[in-house]
Amino acid sequence: MGRLAVNEKCKMKNETFFTLSARGFSLIELLAVLLLLSLASFIVLPAVDKKLRDLEVRQSAMQLAAVARGMRSRAIDENALQRLVFSPRQNSYQAWNRQIFLSSDISITDIAGGEPVGERRQFLFFPNGSVLGGEIAISAGEGSSTYSVRLDSLTGRVVVGRQ
Numbered sequence: 142m143g144r145l146a147v148n149e150k151c152k153m154k155n156e157t158f159f160t161l162s163a164r165g166f167s168l169i170e171l172l173a174v175l176l177l178l179s180l181a182s183f184i185v186l187p188a189v190d191k192k193l194r195d196l197e198v199r200q201s202a203m204q205l206a207a208v209a210r211g212m213r214s215r216a217i218d219e220n221a222l223q224r225l226v227f228s229p230r231q232n233s234y235q236a237w238n239r240q241i242f243l244s245s246d247i248s249i250t251d252i253a254g255g256e257p258v259g260e261r262r263q264f265l266f267f268p269n270g271s272v273l274g275g276e277i278a279i280s281a282g283e284g285s286s287t288y289s290v291r292l293d294s295l296t297g298r299v300v301v302g303r304q
Contacts, residue, residue, distance in 0.1 A: 194246065194281040201247050202279050202288035202301050208236050209264075209272075209292060209299045216266040223266040227252055227277065230260055243279070250287060251278040254294075270297045278304065 209225060215237075216223040226235040229249045233242040243249065254275020255262040265273040274294025280287040287304040 191285065195286045197244060198247055198279055198281045198286055198288055199301075199303075201243055202290055205234065205277065205279070206290050206299045206301045208234075208241070209266075209290065212236055212266045213270065213272060213297045213299070216268050217270055220268045222268065224263050225266070226258065226261050226263040227255070228261045247279060247281050249277060250280045252276075254292070264292055266297065271295055272297045 212223040212225055215221075223237075224235075227249060228234065229252065231242070232245075232248055233240055234249075235241070252262045252275065254273070255264045256273055262275075263273075264275060267273075272292045272294060274292050276289050276291045278287055278289045289302050289304055291300045291302065292298075293300070
């Protein structure tokens with residue numbers, strides 16, 4: 142059995158990695174990290190908030206389009222006229238004798254077409270599949286996207302688009 146040769150150059154010193162770094166972070170280093178995190182949040186949070194508002198507007202427009210498509214289908218199936226009535230002042234619309242209110246952050250910004258009924262505006266869905274055409278715009282205020290729900294008068298097709 143031979144002896145192990147020990148190379149003096151390869152011997153480790155008494156200090157290890159853990160003893161060298163055991164003193165931790167200084168207060169200035171911690172403050173610098175906190176400053177960087179706060180700056181990043183000031184940059185990212187407004188963009189996240191805008192995306193959430195845009196998503197909510199899109200969801201409301203899609204819900205309105207689904208209601209309009211359902212009313213068209215019901216008019217054809219039941220062979221009876223259906224009414225979709227908008228009340229911009231109350232920020233709502235009425236379908237199937239149900240009042241549907243939009244979120245307080247979202248508003249009906251414009252209604253083109255349809256038939257005026259006092260302060261409200263109605264869209265009629267006929268048994269032949271056509272509709273009293275027009276366009277309803279929904280937005281969450283300045284800086285957010287506006288979505289429009291377009292009702293094609295001849296075909297009754299309902300299309301959601303971003304303006």
